[in-house]
Amino acid sequence: MRWYGTGGRARRLPGRPVPGETVARAAGVGLGLGGRPVLSGVELPVRAGEVLALVGPNGAGKSTLLAVLAADTRPDVGAVEILGRPAGEWSAAELALRRAVLPQAATLSFPFVAREVVRMGRAPWAGTEREEQDEAAVREAMAATETAAFAGRPFSALSGGERARVALARVLAQRAPLVLLDEPTAALDLRHQELVLRVCRERAAAGDAVVVVLHDLGLAAAYAHRVAVLHDGRVTADGPPAEVLSADLLSEVYRQPVEVIPHPASGDPLVLPVRAALK
Template sequence: MSIEVRNASVLIDGRAILDDVSLTVVPGELLVVVGPNGAGKSTLLGVISGDLVPTSGTVLLEGESIRSRKPLALARKRSVQLQEQQLAFGFRVIEVVRMGRTPWAGTAAEDRDDEAVAEAIGRVDIAPFVDRSFPTLSGGEKARTGFARATAQEAGVLLLDEPTAALDIKYQQRVLGEAVRLARAGHAVVAVLHDLTLAATHADRICVVSRGRIVAHGTPGEVLTPERLTEVYDHPVDVVVHHGVPVVIPRPGDLPDGAHAFEDKEVRV
């Protein structure tokens, strides 16, 4: 299952949040979208998901306009984890994860509900708190629950908006490792990330968005160059290669008197 964005633009109050963006999401790979704050990353994910209608351009799901799909049919094709999941009531964690199975109610796939929910819970180790109320969770626990809900949906396309933002190192690796595993199993997976080294470690392709446009698209080694990142983020960075993976290191900015900065030493990796 593939999604193709063709020449999509999103205008809000006359300002281009996305500007003539084209992108193809294909099965079998993890595509990571990166870029500075306000670059249009979440807007692009909203367009890919069909939740946001572009001002101009088209989005095709399996060769047909994504707007032609009814909401329930679309939910069987793609799942979305938002940065923040707002719930009006104090649902238990297990109930939140089961929400991912809603699109399959009344179909033959409903027979997999219990198994799919159990697998999703195991993916991110949330079994110890499945009976807790969702609003009582920490930010990281909510993020893991949101990931479990999205993966329990078992859609062919998985869209993740900052899935690791609230997570510690262990669960950053766990979540992105599961995203890679799902991609290898034939899903098309897109993740918006801020951490460039995390992106480089896990992505098959990286898409760099800046000021509403795609400025680079390719493998981590092709895309994450110090020159490009320094320009896009308006801050000097170095890139070193560690075990074949680009590691992005921001240079210290201006520091107050008496603050410590890294000494300029040769780094061996």
């Protein structure tokens, strides 16, 4: 294991996690914001080789939990571990080698072109032996997200969906073993929603731990290995989609009657709202 100095502090490069290894963990996490509880008693492991989908209604705490798992937000109570160490013991530079985060919105104040934005994901590796992987990492990330065609266009001139895919390419180029994505499909058309979730599965198959906040329960059912349902700041259920996505639970959590039926070909759960007859 090699060490590299930065700002007077040595950085140890991360190895690859073992499939099934707990890469991150929330233990008894609680957090209040604006005078109200947002997370309460959250227990959640994140494992290498899995796509974990966080689902639930608006205000359930999904994005807040993602930020806590990323060590971007410190909980009021409880603890978060990343790769076996308390999250607070990692420096910012060390964290950037170990987890990559896609926020809900991607904005830039300077006129960078798309390829330059993706290359920002390689910044944590500067000065290390893995810096030589920069070009390959950027090229592969842009190919995976179908963004190479507009690599030279200003980020500000891209559509919302194109920006979202460039931002995802930046995260992929970072090549961190923990990938945290907040609503990566929100601005995307049908084709690119499917593409993003296929990329998540590919990263998990390569050994990464992937956590993704989703509103589309169909995508969660089709692509996630595990689904954690959040409700009022708590993890109400956590497990394989076929076990977790039940009509009774979802109807209660979303306050909307639903039915859940198996897909006729794949067997994946299909979640359908129960609607009154439309005239």
